[in-house]
Amino acid sequence: MYKKILVMTAVDAEKEAVMRGIRGDRRFEVLAAGVGPVAAAVSTAIALASSSAAGGYDLVVSAGIGGGFVDEAPIGSIVVASEVIAADLGAETPEGFAGVDKLGFGTNRIPVEENMSCLLVETLRAAGLTAGYGAILTLSTVTGTAETAAMLAERIPGAAAEAMEGYGVASAAHRQGIPFIEIRAISNAVGPRDKAAWRIGDALAALEAASTYLSEVTS
Numbered sequence: 001m002y003k004k005i006l007v008m009t010a011v012d013a014e015k016e017a018v019m020r021g022i023r024g025d026r027r028f029e030v031l032a033a034g035v036g037p038v039a040a041a042v043s044t045a046i047a048l049a050s051s052s053a054a055g056g057y058d059l060v061v062s063a064g065i066g067g068g069f070v071d072e073a074p075i076g077s078i079v080v081a082s083e084v085i086a087a088d089l090g091a092e093t094p095e096g097f098a099g100v101d102k103l104g105f106g107t108n109r110i111p112v113e114e115n116m117s118c119l120l121v122e123t124l125r126a127a128g129l130t131a132g133y134g135a136i137l138t139l140s141t142v143t144g145t146a147e148t149a150a151m152l153a154e155r156i157p158g159a160a161a162e163a164m165e166g167y168g169v170a171s172a173a174h175r176q177g178i179p180f181i182e183i184r185a186i187s188n189a190v191g192p193r194d195k196a197a198w199r200i201g202d203a204l205a206a207l208e209a210a211s212t213y214l215s216e217v218t219s
């Protein structure tokens, strides 16, 4: 179905997990862009521009580990985005946060390729994996307190997970009209910062498994 797929991760450990999962599927190019939405957008835009002479990509994927909102995405589970939301792109006002959409400067939300995202979730569930489908937030600052976690959950009902790159990768793909999806394997709960409690190994194993099914459902 897809001939050439670009997967953008933040760090090498995520890239290696995806590479193990796709098991040599030559339709995939997997790149580690660096952490945060700016590095993600710049690296994705460069990758898309460099590939355009050779026919370009027909699917772009933001993949990696992420934080799960309590009651929405347990540690070790996988979340596939129903949309990506730049949750801290905007302005503080006396009435609270106002996103760039409210300010009239574009959009905080970028759509995903819905059919592929839903098919992937169904396939992961059929394989016995714990997989959710919901909004994935992109933040430049990892949430580190229960107060911020509660504020985000209230402001964005249905938010399932947060990470730092999706909106950047999606912005570059969207600008070129290329379908986009985001996959996060949950390493930690969104809330009080305790890096020692992050289950990075479990999340990377889940990311590897999700990548195997990504290769299957896109072929």
Ligand SMILES: O=C(O)c1cccc(C(=O)CC[C@H]2O[C@@H](n3cnc4c(=O)[nH]cnc43)[C@H](O)[C@@H]2O)c1
Residues within 6 Å of the ligand: 010, 011, 013, 014, 034, 035, 036, 064, 065, 066, 067, 068, 139, 141, 142, 143, 162, 163, 164, 165, 187, 188, 189, 190, 191, 200
């Ligand atoms: O230390 C390691 O071995 C290691 C291996 C893989 C990944 C990491 C990272 O720290 C990646 C940073 C990456 O993680 C995303 N992330 C994870 N949890 C959250 C969160 O609660 N809120 C926001 N982002 C999160 C994020 O996308 C970073 O790029 C370390």
